[in-house]
Amino acid sequence: MPELALPPDAQSLADAVAQAVRDGVAAGELVPDTTYSVYQLADLLGVSRSPAREGLLRLAEAGLIEIRRNRGFRxxxxxxxxxxxxIGIRLALEPPAARRAAEQGTDEQHTAVRAALQAMAAAAQRGDDASFWPADRALHDLLLRTAGRPRTAAIIERLRSTTALLGPPSTARGRTLADIHAEHEPVVTAVLDRDGAAAEAAMRAHLEATRDLLTGIRVDR
Structure with a gap:
């Protein structure tokens, strides 16, 4: 079985199992076309089979996994x-949130946004995928929370767990970590300048580029 861990802040064991599987997908520990045992998952996470099944049922309802009777899940x-x-959902939620983060975020929050972009830049310079993608997710999450949208941040994180199944987009069509970092720079620059319109436009451009790349990968496969 892959390396998975229960998150410490889940509201229930079933929620924790669901999040652990999402995290495993995002980290590449759980991959398509492989059947995993529910019993082994429960043992790995140190929970009984009941919350393990309940957490998996929630993911199945969301379309993230398929439960295979008497075999496990994939x-x-x-x-x-x-x-x-x-990406359509993200386009409806994240660009206006970027505007709000620019216009209403505190100086302390903006400092944290700048630091998140710097973490992406450092990881890109090292060619460190393992550090880059968590930094990418952290920046998007921070922008949403700076906009006062914690529920939206939770929704976006779940959606990103699904698109993560296609693998890191930097490996396709010549899009490098530096390219992806560069797409985030105008977003953060506009936020720090408190230019709401520019922040919204830059976030929209970034998400549209991501959509075009990911749909291309899916069609090619």
């Missing part, structure tokens, strides 16, 4: 339509 790679829908 993660489901998203289709091009799934990706378009997911």
């Amino acid at each position: 993660v489901l790679p998203p289709s091009a339509h799934d990706i378009e829908e997911i």
Whole structure:
């Protein structure tokens, strides 16, 4: 079995199991076309089979996994339509949140946003995928929370767990970590300048570029 861990702040064991599986997908510990044992998952996470099954049922309802009777479960790679829908949701939520973060974020929050972008830059310079992608997620999460949208941040994190099944986008079509960092720079620059319109436009451009890349990967596969 892969390396998974229960998050410390989940509201229930079932929630914790669901989040542990999402995290495993995002980290590449759980991959498509492999069947995993529910019993082994429960043992690995140190929970009984009941919350393990309940957490997996929630993920199955969301379309992230398929439960295979008497065999276990497997993660489901998203289709091009799934990706378009997911990025459509993100386009509806994240650009206006970037505007709000620019216009209403505190100086302390903006300092944290700058530090998050710097962490991405450092990871990109090292070619460190393992550090870059958590820094990427952290920046998006921080922008949403700076905008006062914690529930939206939780929704976006779950959606990103699904698109993560396609693997790191830097490996396709010549898009490097430096390229992806560069797409985030105008977002953060606008936020720090408190230019709401520019922050919204830059976030929209970044997400549209991500959509075009990911739908291309899905079609090619």
